[in-house]
Amino acid sequence: MRSFxxxxxxxxxxxxxxxxxNIPRVIADVSESSITEMGQLAALGHIYDPVTDKWSTTDQAAELLYMGASPLPFMVPAGTRQLLDYATWQSHDDQFYCVPMMSVHEYLCASQRHTVMNIVCCSTDELDNHELLVKLHxxxxxxxxxxxHHPxxxxxxxxxxxxxxxxDILCPVILRKGLLATSLDIASLHAATDLGGLLVEGYGDGVMLNVRVNDHIHHDASVRLAFGILQAARTRxxxxxxxxCPSCGRTLFDLQETTSMIRAQTDHxxxxKIGIMGCIVNGPGEMADADYGYVGSGPDRITLYRGQEIVQRNIPSAGAVGALIDIIRTDGRWIEK
Ligand code: SF4
Incomplete structure (x- = not known):
């Protein structure tokens, strides 16, 4: 019986x-972008160093790259797979590190399949196909x-x-969603509402977003958004x-500006987990499970916490972000960007 x-x-x-x-994977849809050089993958978290001829990856690197009918003209970084449209995959030289993406019809009629992984693109209204369900099982x-495609x-x-x-169909599921929006903020709201809800309920082994704003595709923002949703759902x-805190009449500094400033220096x-609280009356209680706290304790004064313990009391706000970083550094949790 399922517990809610x-x-x-x-x-x-x-x-x-x-x-x-496995942690939920992020799939970058770059099928409509022309990627011809290794440096272009930096936006997707894969950074190529031509001096050492080596790849490095950030913590937010997409592991699967959907290239559609345009395979990359170079080797992908280790641990990464290219996903190709079925017809393109069939004629491609590398049929192991490239993986076919198939429609339901292609999957059911396929004469040739990958030996390890075959991705079947399907919408919910195609799941009434008995033959498909038996095969997936x-x-x-x-x-x-x-x-x-449902509203x-x-x-x-x-x-x-x-x-x-x-x-009892146990195949992993990639949650796919295309978004047409007037701004990235609107797209984020819709994606987070739809996918976040599924992820917190335990569904989904991967996320593939395709965000278009005013008809312009944002594949790098789609990947960042996917990682952001996974983080908010605490699944990755x-x-x-x-x-x-939401801020109120007790707030003692510009919360949004300060949060942005702290985020810019520490988001890597x-x-x-950092709590940024407007006042010392309720702030420490509201940030109960944070590792560090930055709390307004008077006009132009900040009190810094490690967990619930005060480390520096009433220091001037001018140097407070630097002091917070020093505490993180002392604890051995600081890394350079
Ligand atoms: S922590 Fe303080 S400033 Fe922030 S919302 Fe709560 S009472 Fe208001």
Whole structure:
């Protein structure tokens, strides 16, 4: 019996790098971008150094790159896979490190498949196909790239995922969503509402977003947004976390500006939780599970916390961010950007 009061991730089978106990993967949709040089992958978290001829990855690097019908003209970084449209994959030289993305029809009729991973792109209204469900049930290589065209994406996706669970279909599921919005902020709100809800309920082994703002594709912002949603759902932590109060009449500094300033200097500290609170009356209680606290304690005065313990009391706000960084450094949790 499912509990609605505790987090429970749906069990799926392990397929290559996705599903089971793997962290949820991020898939970058760059099928409409022309990537011809290694340096262009930096926006997706893969940084190439031509001097050493080596790749490095950031904590927010997409592991799967959907290239559509335009494969990359160079080797992808280790641990990364290219996803290609089925017809393109069939004629590609490297059929191991490239993975086919298939429609339902292609999947059911495929004469040739990948030996390890095959991604089936499907919408919720295609899940009434009995043959597809039987095949997904039995296929240890199948990964479902599921999306919904229903006005209520969240509700429709949840119903579909419940159908899969009820039929004991264990293929990993990539939650796909395309967004057309007038701004990145609006796109973020819609994506977070729809995908975040599913993730906190334990669904989803991967996220693939395609954000278009005024008809312009933002593949790098889509990847950042996917990581942000995973972090907010606490299913994949890749950066620092901030808890700030909503602010009220007691707030003793410009909360938004200060939060931005602290974030700009510390957001690379993966797993560190920082509370930024407007006043010392309620702030320490509201940031109860933060690792560090930056709390207004008087006009132009800040008190810094390590957990619930005061480390520096009533210091001038001018040097308070630097002092906070020094405390993090003393604890051995600081890394350079
Ligand atoms: S922490 Fe203080 S300033 Fe912030 S909302 Fe609560 S009472 Fe207001």
């Amino acid at each position: 009061y505790a987090y429970h991730r749906y069990h799926t089978r392990h397929v290559a790098i996705i599903g089971s106990n 039995d296929d240890a290589t199948a990964v479902l790239g599921l999306t919904s 209520s994406y969240f509700r429709d996706m949840r119903s579909a995922l419940d159908v899969l669970a009820a039929r 932590i890749t950066k620092a976390e901030y808890i700030s 500290l993966k797993g560190v």
